Amino acid sequence: MEKFEVLHSGAVPLPVENIDTDQIIPARFLKATSRDGFGENLFRDWRYDSKGSPKVDFVLNDERYKGQILVAGKNFGCGSSREHAAWAIYDAGFRVVISSYFADIFRGNALNNGILPLQVSEEVLQQLLDLVSQQPETTFTVDLQQQQLLVPAADIAVPFAIDAYKKECLLNGYDDIDFLVNQKEAIENYEKNRVWAY
Amino acid sequence: MAKSLFDKIWDAHVVKSIPGGLDVFYIDKHLIHEVTSPQAFAELESRNLPLFRKEQMVATADHNVPTKNQHLPIQDPLSRSQVDKLTENCGKFGIELFGLGHKHQGIVHVIGPELGITQPGMTLVCGDSHTSTHGAFGAIAFGIGTSQVTQVMASQCLLLSRPKRMRITVNGKLKAGVTAKDLILYVISRLGTGGATGYFVEYAGSAVRGLSMEGRMTVCNMSIEMGARGGMIAPDETTFNYLKGRPYAPQGEKWEQAVACWSTLFSDEDAEFEAEHVYDAADIAPMITYGTNPAMGMAINGTIPAEVAASEAFSTGKSLTYMGFAPGESLVGKEINYVFIGSCTNSRIEDLRQVAEYVKGKQKATHVEAIIVPGSKLVEKQAIEEGLDRILAEAGFELREPGCSACLAMNEDKIPAGAYCVSTSNRNFEGRQGPGARTLLASPLVAAITAVEGKIVDVTQFLN
Ligand code: SF4
Numbered sequence: 001m002e003k004f005e006v007l008h009s010g011a012v013p014l015p016v017e018n019i020d021t022d023q024i025i026p027a028r029f030l031k032a033t034s035r036d037g038f039g040e041n042l043f044r045d046w047r048y049d050s051k052g053s054p055k056v057d058f059v060l061n062d063e064r065y066k067g068q069i070l071v072a073g074k075n076f077g078c079g080s081s082r083e084h085a086a087w088a089i090y091d092a093g094f095r096v097v098i099s100s101y102f103a104d105i106f107r108g109n110a111l112n113n114g115i116l117p118l119q120v121s122e123e124v125l126q127q128l129l130d131l132v133s134q135q136p137e138t139t140f141t142v143d144l145q146q147q148q149l150l151v152p153a154a155d156i157a158v159p160f161a162i163d164a165y166k167k168e169c170l171l172n173g174y175d176d177i178d179f180l181v182n183q184k185e186a187i188e189n190y191e192k193n194r195v196w197a198y
Numbered sequence: 199m200a201k202s203l204f205d206k207i208w209d210a211h212v213v214k215s216i217p218g219g220l221d222v223f224y225i226d227k228h229l230i231h232e233v234t235s236p237q238a239f240a241e242l243e244s245r246n247l248p249l250f251r252k253e254q255m256v257a258t259a260d261h262n263v264p265t266k267n268q269h270l271p272i273q274d275p276l277s278r279s280q281v282d283k284l285t286e287n288c289g290k291f292g293i294e295l296f297g298l299g300h301k302h303q304g305i306v307h308v309i310g311p312e313l314g315i316t317q318p319g320m321t322l323v324c325g326d327s328h329t330s331t332h333g334a335f336g337a338i339a340f341g342i343g344t345s346q347v348t349q350v351m352a353s354q355c356l357l358l359s360r361p362k363r364m365r366i367t368v369n370g371k372l373k374a375g376v377t378a379k380d381l382i383l384y385v386i387s388r389l390g391t392g393g394a395t396g397y398f399v400e401y402a403g404s405a406v407r408g409l410s411m412e413g414r415m416t417v418c419n420m421s422i423e424m425g426a427r428g429g430m431i432a433p434d435e436t437t438f439n440y441l442k443g444r445p446y447a448p449q450g451e452k453w454e455q456a457v458a459c460w461s462t463l464f465s466d467e468d469a470e471f472e473a474e475h476v477y478d479a480a481d482i483a484p485m486i487t488y489g490t491n492p493a494m495g496m497a498i499n500g501t502i503p504a505e506v507a508a509s510e511a512f513s514t515g516k517s518l519t520y521m522g523f524a525p526g527e528s529l530v531g532k533e534i535n536y537v538f539i540g541s542c543t544n545s546r547i548e549d550l551r552q553v554a555e556y557v558k559g560k561q562k563a564t565h566v567e568a569i570i571v572p573g574s575k576l577v578e579k580q581a582i583e584e585g586l587d588r589i590l591a592e593a594g595f596e597l598r599e600p601g602c603s604a605c606l607a608m609n610e611d612k613i614p615a616g617a618y619c620v621s622t623s624n625r626n627f628e629g630r631q632g633p634g635a636r637t638l639l640a641s642p643l644v645a646a647i648t649a650v651e652g653k654i655v656d657v658t659q660f661l662n
Contacts, residue, residue, distance in 0.1 A: 017513040018391050018491050022627040027606040031262065031276035033236035033283045045629050050615065073513065075392040078425060078491075079627060080606075081327040082234065083343035101392055104361075104427055105327060105341060112345035122509075163359065164218045175345065180353035181247060183213065183222050187355055190213040190224055196319035197226060198448040198456045 001114045003173040007095055007142040010067030012059055013132040019072055020079035021106065025088040038084050039091030060092075064136040068095045071128050075099075076117075077106025086113045096142050098149070100125040111166050112175060118142065118149060118160050127156070144170060200468035202363050203432050204398050207338045207463070211321050213355060223358045226320040227254055228350045229306050230293070232284040233261040233608070234325030238347035239287045249291045251354045256315060257288050258296040260305045261326075262608045265571050265598035268298050277609060304574020304600040307331040307542035311415060312576055314444025318433035318460040323350060328542050328624065330421040333430035334414035335437055336463050338398070340428040361427045362396055362472040365465070367403035370479035375661030377552075378413030379544060379622065379641035381405065382420045383485035385477065387495040395425030397473060400465060405479035406431060411440040412548040419543045420624050423492040432464040484657045486620075487639040488529060490517040490628050498644060499656040501528045520628055521636050522616075529638070529654045533565070534618045537649040538631070539595075539642055540571030541605035541623035547580050549622065549642040554586040556646040557593035563652025568595045569611070571603040595649065607632045620648045 029041040046058050054061040070089065076099040077085060086109040089097065095115060100122045102110075110117045120128070131154055132138055141150040144167065149158050162170075169175060180187075201209070213222040230238075235257070242249065249255075262277040272278035281298065288295035296302040302309055307328055310316040318336035323329060325347045332339035342356065349356055366385060386393075399421050401414075409417065414431050421429030438457050441447045448456045483497035494517065496502065504526035506514045518524065539545070539553055550572065562568045570590060572578040578600055581587055587597050604611040605623040607630065613619045615634025622645050623630075626637035640648070647657050 015512065016516065017510060020491070020625075020627045022606075022625070022630050026629055026633070027261075027608045030233050030608065031274075031280055033280060034240065035237050045633055050633060074509075075395070075425070078391050079327065079625065081325060081329075081341035081343055083237075083325075083345060086343070101395065103392070103425055104395060105343060109343035109345065112343060163220070165216070165220055165357075176357045177241075177245065177247075177345070177349050177352055180222065180349050180355050180357060183353065183355065186214050186222065187224070187353060191354075194224070194226075195210045196317075196456075196459055198317060198452060 001173045001175050004095065004114060004116060004144055004170040006144070007068060008139055009069050010065070010137065011069040011071050011132045011140050012065045012067060013129050014059055014070060014072040015129045017073035018075045018078055021077060021082050021085040022079055024077070024085040025082065030082060030084050035087050037091065038088035039093070042088040042092040065132070068093055069098060069140055069142070070094045070096070071098045071125070071132060073099065074101045074122065074125070076102050078103040081105045083109045083113070086110050086115055090115055098125065098128060111170065114170065114173070116142065116144065116170060120149065120158055120160065124158055200466035202465040202469035202471065203336060203400055203430060203463055204338065204363050205469070207319055207321065208360060220357050220359055223356050224321065225323050225350050225354055225356060227256070227315060227322040229310055229322065229324040230255060230257045230347065231261055231306050231324070231326065232259050232280045234344050235287065235347060236280065236283045238325070238344050238351060241348045242351050247352045249351050252292050254354060255293045256296070257284060257293050258303055258306050258309055259284055259298050261602045261606065263298055263601040264609050265601050265603045265611055268599045274610070301575050304576065305542045305545065305602055307419065308545060308573030308577065311335065311411070312444065312574060314441050314447030317441065317447065318437060319463050323356070327422045328419050330426070330428040331415050331419040331542055333418040333421070333428050334411060336430060336433035336460065338428065338430065341422065361398045363470070364394055364397035364399045364426070364473040364475070365471040366399055366401050367474070367476045368401070368405040368479050369403045369476065370405055371408065372405055372479045372482060375484055375643060375657060376482050377641040377643060378409050378416040380482055380485045382417045383487065383492070383495045383639065384482045386420060386424045386493050387485070389424045389475065389493070391423065391491045391493045392425045394421070397426050399426045399429040401429060401431050407434070410548060411436060412546045415546070416543055420492065423624060433460050484641065484644050486529060486644065486654065487626050488521060488523055489514070490520055490626055492624065492626060492639060495639065498654065499530060499658060501526055530656050532618065532654045534620050534648050534653055535565060535567065536613050536617055536619035537566055537568040537645050538604045538619055538621040538623065539569070539645050540573070540603050542573065543624045544622035544642050545571060545573030545577065547577050550577065550581050550586050551584070553642050553646040554589045556643060557595065557650060558589050560593055560650050562594035562649045566649050566652050568649040569598055569604070570595050571598045572600050574600050604631050606630060607635070620645050
């Protein structure tokens with residue numbers, strides 16, 4: 001996993017609530033057996049029409065918006081457990097998703113792939129969405145070590161929460177597999193006294 | 199100390215707690231399928247890690263399989279390569295596989311319970327969000343992402359923070375024609391798609407107790423649609439009677455021991471829940487959804503809300519435009535062209551029986567295409583043994599072979615753009631049943647009545 005430290009970047013606004021994983025990556029694009037190339041189909045049916053031509057009014061097709069930060073409406077990533085959603089977001093170049101609420105499985109999948117799900121209050125979210133919509137060139141700074149989201153141009157500085165262990169993982173590029181494999185002895189001890197194992 | 203059902207099972211599966219609040223959490227059963235496992239196997243191999251406990255895994259091919267001519271090679275090369283990859287991986291790692299053509303093949307959340315693999319008190323995961331289904335047996339069951347699939351493969355554990363507990367109690371008796379599906383659609387419409395995010399739900403109350411195992415599975419299945427990590431129901435006689443004699447359930451003396459242990463799995467009287475919701479079964483009517491998330495549901499004879507909160511106006515407007523509906527509108531009388539009866543929510547034998555009972559001697563409307571996809575080979579076999587296949591065929595319904603099918607439209611079972619489909623599945627997201635498809639979620643009974651009438655009707659007049 002790539003290390004995440006400080007990110008300075010523009011942002012892409014997507015002010016839609018309850019964006020589900022079927023919108024992020026439709027099921028018909030889940031047929032690959034590797035992790036690569038999902039970015040092409042990120043938000044496929046919002047981004048392209050049925051003939052494959054880009055829809056001009058969709059934000060990812062709008063030249064003015066660039067950057068590694070996606071700012072999206074409340075309850076982002078609800079729906080299925082498909083990690084392909086996180087892969088698609090990462091593959092399309094995003095490292096941070098800002099929302100006022102994330103679905104549980106998506107949050108976990110994002111963190112396991114080096115994407116920071118950055119949760120802010122609904123008021124801040126609205127402020128950020130308005131800001132980038134009106135001034136697409138606005139630069140955001142995400143400082144993971146300090147747990148701060150900064151937008152100097154608008155005098156915004158908000159702290160964000162993240163689990164201490166997950167923060168270490170992101171900062172160092174570790175993941176849970178390394179950790180769990182090192183617990184083998186404890187796991188084998190546990191197995192000697194498993195309950196209700198019929 | 200008084201403990202909830204959830205806490206009893208959770209505590210018994212903590213290998214160790216680490217500073218900061220995370221638990222190394224042990225997984226008893228790991229189910230896999232072709233879509234979310236290939237990258238996990240690849241990761242395991244790229245890190246040179248052995249598969250830790252292959253005997254605690256079971257695999258099936260379901261998401262991507264055709265529902266016609268399963269004996270022939272899969273036509274779509276990408277689908278075929280995914281299914282082949284699963285077969286190859288299971289062979290290489292020695293995992294039990296119920297692949298295409300196997301007598302136990304079917305949707306992962308249908309076969310686990312019907313084979314007795316799913317049992318009370320266990321922890322069970324699968325790379326699929328509807329793993330919550332298995333909670334109907336009093337298990338902690340939840341969906342995981344592919345990275346977590348790799349973690350369980352490598353260590354039989356996950357690193358988790360303990361979710362909060364929510365109890366949803368439904369008291370009283372469901373009215374005639376009101377099913378488990380209506381109950382859960384009603385609850386979700388009340389709580390919203392994010393209403394249970396961060397929680398693990400226990401369903402309780404006399405209306406829930408009164409449900410069959412099939413009904414309980416339908417309820418737990420849709421827990422994820424309100425954001426819950428999972429749903430569960432304390433095991434009781436209904437659970438034990440269902441499990442007894444199933445191929446992977448304990449037998450003989452072991453069975454007696456198991457039932458004695460399982461009988462201790464319930465929430466103690468003073469157990470604490472961070473959130474509680476109580477509903478009255480008498481308030482629940484046959485339900486239907488009108489929008490593009492499962493919380494956008496209403497009584498079938500109701501009207502689409504005319505006004506919504508300002509913060510939701512944009513999303514709701516977008517959703518209704520997609521569906522071709524207007525605020526304040528009633529759906530009664532809307533012509534429907536497709537009816538899909540299937541998915542891990544409603545494709546069990548009881549669902550098929552209910553449909554067959556209603557359509558017996560009737561005919562589907564000529565403009566409706568009605569397909570029924572059984573949840574498993576065993577459900578299909580039983581439907582044939584009971585003669586349901588004939589009843590359904592005579593009524594013009596097409597009984598297919600098992601798989602996820604039009605629930606997520608990964609195979610060729612797609613609803614055309616713009617067409618309306620009354621579906622017994624669990625998600626009505628934009629494009630879920632095919633690009634542009636418009637899905638209305640409902641119970642199998644409502645789906646059957648819709649197919650016969652060719653339009654949405656106020657089903658309450660057909661009941662009793
Ligand atoms: S039937 Fe639908 S919801 Fe159930 S496992 Fe298959 S795709 Fe998922």
